[in-house]
Amino acid sequence: MNKIIILSAKKSCNKVKKLIQKLEDFAAMNNLKAEIEIITEFEEFLKHETWILPTVIINGKIAARGYMPTKEFLFKYLKSEAAGVNKQ
Secondary structure, eight states, X not given: OEEEEEEOSOTTOHHHHHHHHHHHHHHHHTTOOEEEEEEOOHXXXXXXXXXXXXXXXXXXXXXXXXXXXXXXXXHHHOEETTTTEEOO
């Protein structure tokens, strides 16, 4: 399963809501399993060495900072659990 972490100042941010919807739609359309977690604690931002929000971390790698990633970009970071390889 893919692990997606979104670092954001608040969970109710419209940008974050749109991002979550885009990630969920993308995963469903491509038959990918993904767990999405939103983190709002400042200490966690420091652990990931980022202060540009929102930051998207996919499977332990920072995938995007401050913008909405494209579908092609998401394919680079998300992997199919069935295939066990990165989509490219």
